[in-house]
Amino acid sequence: MTSVGRRSALKALAAIPLASSAATQTSDQNGKRVLRYPFEVSETGFDPVQLSDLYSRIVTAHLYEGLYRYDHLARPYKLKPYTADGMPEVSDDFRVWTVRIKPGIYFQDDAAFKGKRRELVAEDYVYSYKRYFDPRWKSPALASLGELRIVGMSAVRDAAIKGKNPFNYETTVEGLRALDRYTLRFAFEEPQPRFIQLMATSDLWGAVAREVVELYGDQIPAHPIGTGPFRLAEWRRSSKIVLERNPTYRDVVYDEEPNPDDQEGQALLQKFKGRKLPMLDRVEITIIEEEQPRWLSFLNKEQDLMYLLPYAYMDIAAPNGKLAPNLARQEIKMYRTLASDVGLLTYFNMEDPVVGGYSPEKVALRRAIGLAIDIDQEIRLFWRGQAVPAQSTLMPNTSGYDSRFLTGESVYNLPLARALLELFGYVDRDGDGWREQPDGSPLVLQWATTPDQRARRRDDLRRKDMNALGIRVAFVPAKWPENLKNARAGKLMVWNLGRSAASPDGRPSLDLGSSAHFGGQNLARFKNTEFDRIYQRISIIPDGPEREHLFFEAKRLMAAYAPYRFHVHRILTDLARPWLIGFRRPSYWQTWWQYVDIDAGEQGKALSA
Numbered sequence: 006m007t008s009v010g011r012r013s014a015l016k017a018l019a020a021i022p023l024a025s026s027a028a029t030q031t032s033d034q035n036g037k038r039v040l041r042y043p044f045e046v047s048e049t050g051f052d053p054v055q056l057s058d059l060y061s062r063i064v065t066a067h068l069y070e071g072l073y074r075y076d077h078l079a080r081p082y083k084l085k086p087y088t089a090d091g092m093p094e095v096s097d098d099f100r101v102w103t104v105r106i107k108p109g110i111y112f113q114d115d116a117a118f119k120g121k122r123r124e125l126v127a128e129d130y131v132y133s134y135k136r137y138f139d140p141r142w143k144s145p146a147l148a149s150l151g152e153l154r155i156v157g158m159s160a161v162r163d164a165a166i167k168g169k170n171p172f173n174y175e176t177t178v179e180g181l182r183a184l185d186r187y188t189l190r191f192a193f194e195e196p197q198p199r200f201i202q203l204m205a206t207s208d209l210w211g212a213v214a215r216e217v218v219e220l221y222g223d224q225i226p227a228h229p230i231g232t233g234p235f236r237l238a239e240w241r242r243s244s245k246i247v248l249e250r251n252p253t254y255r256d257v258v259y260d261e262e263p264n265p266d267d268q269e270g271q272a273l274l275q276k277f278k279g280r281k282l283p284m285l286d287r288v289e290i291t292i293i294e295e296e297q298p299r300w301l302s303f304l305n306k307e308q309d310l311m312y313l314l315p316y317a318y319m320d321i322a323a324p325n326g327k328l329a330p331n332l333a334r335q336e337i338k339m340y341r342t343l344a345s346d347v348g349l350l351t352y353f354n355m356e357d358p359v360v361g362g363y364s365p366e367k368v369a370l371r372r373a374i375g376l377a378i379d380i381d382q383e384i385r386l387f388w389r390g391q392a393v394p395a396q397s398t399l400m401p402n403t404s405g406y407d408s409r410f411l412t413g414e415s416v417y418n419l420p421l422a423r424a425l426l427e428l429f430g431y432v433d434r435d436g437d438g439w440r441e442q443p444d445g446s447p448l449v450l451q452w453a454t455t456p457d458q459r460a461r462r463r464d465d466l467r468r469k470d471m472n473a474l475g476i477r478v479a480f481v482p483a484k485w486p487e488n489l490k491n492a493r494a495g496k497l498m499v500w501n502l503g504r505s506a507a508s509p510d511g512r513p514s515l516d517l518g519s520s521a522h523f524g525g526q527n528l529a530r531f532k533n534t535e536f537d538r539i540y541q542r543i544s545i546i547p548d549g550p551e552r553e554h555l556f557f558e559a560k561r562l563m564a565a566y567a568p569y570r571f572h573v574h575r576i577l578t579d580l581a582r583p584w585l586i587g588f589r590r591p592s593y594w595q596t597w598w599q600y601v602d603i604d605a606g607e608q609g610k611a612l613s614a
Contacts, residue, residue: 037286038603040585042310043293043302047243049486050226053209054136057145057525058489059505059595062208064246064290066595069211069231072104072130072189072204075593077600078263078270081402082509082592084205088125088212088232090187093204099196099547104204106130106187113251115230117216122253125232127183129212132174134181136213138162139172145493145525146209149513152521152544153203154194156180174215195545202508207233208595234283234599243484246290248598250283257282259600273587283599284587294457303580306612309603310588311580317459319389323578336583341576342590345400346505347514348392349463349572351378352529357498359448361530366429366443368566373431374450375415375570376422377474378467384573387463392573397560398514401574402592404548405511405556412564415571422474433475440475449477453491453500456482463501492528500528503575508593511556512543518563529568536562584608 048061053069056062074087086092088110094103110125112118137144138151138158151159157179165172180192191200203210211231221228229237234254239247259277263270277284291308293299296315303311314322322329328339353371355361360371384392396415399406413421426432430443442448452467454460464480471478483491491497504526507513516526519540523530539559546552563569581588584604591597 036605036609038284038605039287039289039608040285040309040598040601040603041289041291042308042312043291043299044246045294045296045299045313045315046485047292047294048246049489051229051237051240052142052226053133053211053213054142054144054146055226056209057493058486063595064237064248065211065229065231066208066233067235067248067288067598068229068233068237069207069213070110070233071207071210071212072106073201074205074207074596075591076261077589077591077597078261078267078273080264080267080270080592083262084201087205087207089204093201099198099200100193102191102197102200103184104189104191106189108187110232110255111253112214112217112232113230113236114253115217115228117214117220117230123214123216125212126186127189129214130189131178131181131183132215133211133213135161135172135174135178136218139174140165141172148516148519148522148525149203149209152519152541153197153200156192156194196547197545198547199508199510199512202510205594206507235288238287243292245292248288248290250286254283257599259284261600270589273589277587277600277602280602284602285598288598294455296457296459306582309582309585309608314578314580315459316387316389316391317462319391319578322580332580338581338583338585338588340579340581340588340590342579343393343401344505344575344577345402345592346503346575347395347398347400347571347573348388348503348575349383349501350395350398350503350517351375351499351501351570351572352492352517353568354495354498354528355530355532355568356495359442360450360498363566366431369425369429370431371567371570373422373425373474374471374476375567376418376425377470378570378572379417379470380415380572381417383463383466387466388573388575391576391578393576395571395574397571398517398563398569399511399556399560400506400514403506403509403511403514405514405543405553405560407553407557410557410560412561415564419473426474438475439477447477449479451498452478452480453488453497454480454482455485455488467501493524495524495530497528501572502528506593512540515540515543515556515559517569518559531563531566531568533562533566582608582611584611 044060046060049058050061051065053065070088072087072089073084076083076085088106090105090107106127112123136142137147161173161176161178182190184190214230217230218225234251235248236251238249259280259282261274263274293302296317300315300318302308322332353360380394396410426440431440433439434441434445440448454464468478488500492500516522518531518536519527520532520537536559539555543552543555579590584607587601
């Protein structure tokens with residue numbers, strides 16, 4: 006279909022009312038400030054200790070609070086106290102961190118507290134961090150804490166595993182202690198110069214109350230009780246998530262610190278300075294996995310924010326990078342950002358008998374598959390030009406990223422890919438047009454995917470790439486949460502997914518290659534002694550030339566063994582209705598709802614028109 010035809014079709018579809026009409030939504034809001042926007046992927050739950058997916062973490066970032074936070078307006082970033090009372094005291098060797106908590110912060114009301122107000126205290130963070138080490142929860146984020154080597158913590162976990170007894174939360178851990186009601190001390194076996202960045206990740210490291218976990222047990226993902234600005238009001242799994250303003254939230258005001266030359270940020274500060282947070286009354290999230298209904302819901306004014314414009318509609322919404330006239334007339338605002346992410350990385354299960362392993366022929370197979378993936382074509386057809394090639398797992402705007410880094414395996418080269426396969430015995434022995442393995446057995450890639458239109462377009466490109474290489478592909482569809490579960494268990498052969506930075510430090514990007522992250526971020530189950538040594542060294546030394554060189558060596562090793570094929574860094578486009586005020590896409594963090602406002606009057610007029 007031509008672009009004119011697509012545009013005409015969309016206009017016609019936009020005129021068809023969707024299931025929930027704008028008029029109905031207006032009558033339900035009663036003048037409240039309600040932010041409505043869609044998720045493109047289903048959530049998995051709201052217990053921080055059990056999470057690794059982005060969309061669940063966006064929600065938990067607003068329910069729980071870490072000790073520190075990122076300033077909403079400062080760029081590139083600025084860390085500020087959140088529940089902490091001031092910045093931490095840090096020993097000269099970065100091994101001991103002492104944090105004081107603000108008195109007078111309370112958890113949301115819940116039956117677990119038996120009608121009493123429950124104040125946040127230092128022991129809550131001790132308990133929350135200990136939960137990651139409890140084998141009961143099988144936390145995918147355990148490695149992120151475990152690699153910090155908290156003094157005495159591994160012994161407590163080992164006792165629970167070896168003794169097959171419940172994890173003992175009463176055991177005193179030297180490296181994780183409440184010195185008094187409001188003072189928390191961390192002690193590490195090795196220097197941790199960037200530990201404050203972990204403390205600023207509220208979606209994972211926010212405080213959870215022990216009473217809540219003990220009351221709800223395995224149902225805790227549906228009962229997220231934190232100290233944050235919002236509380237969960239409604240949850241229909243994979244369908245709808247509703248959060249409301251936390252009525253017991255403490256007095257917090259808008260006091261962000263944009264750069265002096267940031268005109269937009271300075272204007273937002275002047276508009277909102279001193280306003281009590283959160284400014285919104287309610288956030289309504291709908292899960293719309295298919296691109297067309299997600300886009301139409303925005304056109305029909307059923308969403309206030311198109312958080313990540315579907316790439317299939319980029320040419321219609323923003324031809325040549327400029328907002329389309331029909332959208333501009335509606336005073337829709339467009340925001341574009343080069344993301345600190347890696348979009349569509351392909352991972353190979355290193356334990357799989359077909360694509361895994363470290364022998365020369367297995368490495369050659371993965372390299373050949375990577376060389377045969379036409380990234381330029383993917384950027385043109387799938388990302389609609391809104392991406393740049395990725396050369397490694399390191400992401401823009403994080404330490405260790407270097408746009409000049411380039412490997413031969415990251416460039417499309419079909420002749421070289423074919424030559425590699427021929428050299429290592431992946432040839433067509435029976436003349437049917439498809440290659441077999443060196444031992445003569447069939448060569449078929451079982452490629453996990455999701456059952457949606459966008460994935461089908463991506464799969465069509467992969468099938469074309471692999472057909473040109475002479476390799477058969479069988480795409481195996483399942484919902485994203487199911488694929489993630491199977492990936493963690495090592496049951497998938499090949500899968501595509503993305504990841505984004507949660508801090509300005511590039512070291513977490515290397516989790517993909519760390520053996521400590523098996524079953525978590527290292528879905529490829531890659532294991533290399535030299536990589537692990539570099540990873541450990543990068544974790545403990547301060548920023549500087551030595552650390553940057555180690556990043557280079559880590560990227561080189563990952564390119565050599567090819568457990569992943571890194572595709573692109575995305576250019577993100579967000580569209581906002583004019584009544585959404587104060588939006589700015591966060592860089593590394595997920596907490597932003599409390600910093601935006603809705604002009605309920607203008608929203609109501611538009612929806613009833």
